Amino acid sequence: MDSSTAATDAAPLLELDEASVMRGGRLALDRLSLRIAAGEHTAILGPNGSGKSTLVRLLARELYPLARDDRRAPVRVFGRERWHVAELRGLLGIVSPALQQDFADDPALSAGDAVLAGFFAARALGLDHRVTPAMRARAGEALAHMGAAHLRDRPLAALSTGEARRVLIARALVHRPRALLLDEPCAGLDLATRRHFLESLRALARGGTTLLLVTHHIEEILPEIGRVVLLRDGRLLREGGKAELLAAAHLSEAFGLPVSVQRRGDWYAAALD
Numbered sequence: 001m002d003s004s005t006a007a008t009d010a011a012p013l014l015e016l017d018e019a020s021v022m023r024g025g026r027l028a029l030d031r032l033s034l035r036i037a038a039g040e041h042t043a044i045l046g047p048n049g050s051g052k053s054t055l056v057r058l059l060a061r062e063l064y065p066l067a068r069d070d071r072r073a074p075v076r077v078f079g080r081e082r083w084h085v086a087e088l089r090g091l092l093g094i095v096s097p098a099l100q101q102d103f104a105d106d107p108a109l110s111a112g113d114a115v116l117a118g119f120f121a122a123r124a125l126g127l128d129h130r131v132t133p134a135m136r137a138r139a140g141e142a143l144a145h146m147g148a149a150h151l152r153d154r155p156l157a158a159l160s161t162g163e164a165r166r167v168l169i170a171r172a173l174v175h176r177p178r179a180l181l182l183d184e185p186c187a188g189l190d191l192a193t194r195r196h197f198l199e200s201l202r203a204l205a206r207g208g209t210t211l212l213l214v215t216h217h218i219e220e221i222l223p224e225i226g227r228v229v230l231l232r233d234g235r236l237l238r239e240g241g242k243a244e245l246l247a248a249a250h251l252s253e254a255f256g257l258p259v260s261v262q263r264r265g266d267w268y269a270a271a272l273d
């Protein structure tokens with residue numbers, strides 16, 4: 001193991017130190033400080049417009065933080081201030097509705113090729129991409145892991161929302177990332193599909209992939225997730241253990257309406273009072 005790998009191993013998954021992001025002339029993230037340890041499955045929860053997608057895009061390097069006066073790095077992922085998008089994929093896989101949208105209009109791309117193209121950080125396979133048998137095997141494993149092996153030869157653009165999301169998670173998994181950041185992973189899924197999908201995510205969490213789940217639905221917070229971060233207006237409202245944070249008072253404060261919370265086994269549900 002070289003010294004940079006050792007440093008990465010010991011570092012927290014994510015450190016935000018007063019990170020601010022401007023969008024459309026206003027602060028979409030406002031001096032957000034947050035530290036998530038490696039291995040700590042976490043849900044990032046907040047109402048519409050609270051800055052969740054901005055945070056995802058900041059980590060995907062699609063948006064950049066404002067420079068700080070003291071020049072300290074506002075964002076570190078596994079201890080690194082700077083990273084190439086290709087390097088990041090081996091540390092933190094990111095699957096978002098924006099990514100899914102990117103794949104929606106290529107009718108010729110099969111699900112299997114979309115997963116293989118992940119090795120080259122490309123959207124589709126090109127003539128200069130040399131796909132090895134090991135890559136094919138790993139892509140097959142990743143698809144199987146997400147219950148999507150049967151979709152391999154289908155056009156990605158013709159899959160249902162839930163099917164396409166499984167394929168895109170498989171694409172992120174070919175890099176065996178240490179963590180996976182999922183932005184609204186259950187959006188557009190019916191009840192049964194959602195439950196199956198959440199069970200696949202639970203298997204990933206139990207297999208050692210740290211999950212960061214961005215959502216506005218507490219029903220999607222997996223039993224394996226122990227920590228909750230509440231955002232509001234681009235700021236950190238609260239963070240802490242799941243049982244403490246998923247209380248009516250905290251959720252009512254986050255969503256600005258009286259909310260009641262029910263616990264069913266290891267799952268939670270919320271309703272408006």
Ligand SMILES: Nc1ncnc2c1ncn2[C@@H]1O[C@H](COP(=O)(O)OP(=O)(O)OP(=O)(O)O)[C@@H](O)[C@H]1O
Nearest residue numbers: 023024028046047048049050051052053054055216
């Ligand atoms: N492209 C944009 N241009 C200008 N402002 C934007 C843009 N995208 C988001 N914003 C603003 O940034 C703030 C945070 O938005 P963001 O999309 O990060 O919230 P969110 O928590 O992901 O919301 P949702 O739950 O609705 O997806 C909001 O005030 C929003 O209006």
